[in-house]
Amino acid sequence: MGDLYALDFDGVLCDSCGESSLSAVKAAKVRWPRLFDGVEKPLEDWIVDQMHIVRPVVETGYENVLLVRLLLESQVPRVRTSSVAQGLTVEDILENWLKIKPVIMTEWEEVRDELIDLFGKVRDEWMDNDLATWIGANRFYPGIPDALKFASSKLYIVTTKQSRFADALLRELAGVSIPPERIYGLGTGPKVKVLKQLQDMPEHQGLTLHFVEDRLATLKNVIKEPELNEWNLYLGDWGYNTRKEREAAASIPRIQIIQLLDFSNKLK
Structure with missing residues (x-):
């Protein structure tokens, strides 16, 4: 026995929250480059910090990319396209992610498999270009x-x-x-x-x-x-x-x- x-x-x-959050920011910039025009490092750092708090809602990695954009939209009115982003808090995300996710997927016209592929590709590129840093973002x-x-x-x-x-x-x-x-x-x-x-x-x-x-x-x-x-x-x-x-x-x-x-x- x-x-x-x-x-x-x-x-x-x-x-892996450090790595997945940083990879999600990279992927979000690839997916929605205009949204991230003019976004400065302090706001990016804030998004990564918040990602550690909302991480419990993530079931599959691509959701990190959605969360990065949602957090950005909650802070920057000029890029806001989602009906749920205004006044959104991390507590709201923790409580209601299963309701929020289908809404933003529809509003942003996103496709799950495409986001999965993008998230994997961004990670692959990071690993290929700088394996030590990618590894080091995990523990x-x-x-x-x-x-x-x-x-x-x-x-x-x-x-x-x-x-x-x-x-x-x-x-x-x-x-x-x-x-x-x-x-x-x-x-x-x-x-x-x-x-x-x-x-x-x-x-x-x-x-x-x-x-x-x-x-x-x-x-x-x-x-x-x-x-x-x-x-x-x-x-x-x-x-x-x-x-x-x-x-x-x-x-x-x-x-x-x-x-x-x-x-x-x-x-x-």
Whole structure:
């Protein structure tokens, strides 16, 4: 017997908010160059700071690009085209992102797949031109690299990040090599589908199943699937979630709130 851990990447293993925010600013400038004409560094810095606060709403990376533009429009009336941007606060975004996102996608006439491609391309170019700086804009949470290296459990990465970026960070920053077939990234389907695939593999029969996430909404999606009742579910309290979400999770019997040190010890 033994244990299988399916691990989210951003917010569980790696704090990538610095890199994703900077990449989103770069991508937004490519997508909407006229909006960013005359935007000075102090405002850009403010946007990046706010991105750290609103990061819990992001499910897939391209949403960072939308958030950058929305924050800009909330501050600069001359570029404002969205009906929701005036007077918008980060608290409004944290509370209402699922309602705001479809509105701005429609108003800005944006296409999800095009934004995903753009965000990936900007990251690829940054990596190609200056890998050290790109790597340096990320950090693994304390103790995680060693926990991954010395894990006695079977490990899988289940993330909405594009696999090549997760793989590069694991190798270059954490010094960890996880076989590509164990990294389920963007495009491999919803996480509930991946968890079903993992539990059905013949080599995993008899293993105790664990799924570690930092997004409460994702764990709730797992709970809705009776087929996934065998999974032990954990919400990492160090990741991209809010106190309100942690309090909500504490009231759900299926979910265990786990601290970083306990998580590292479990993997080992």
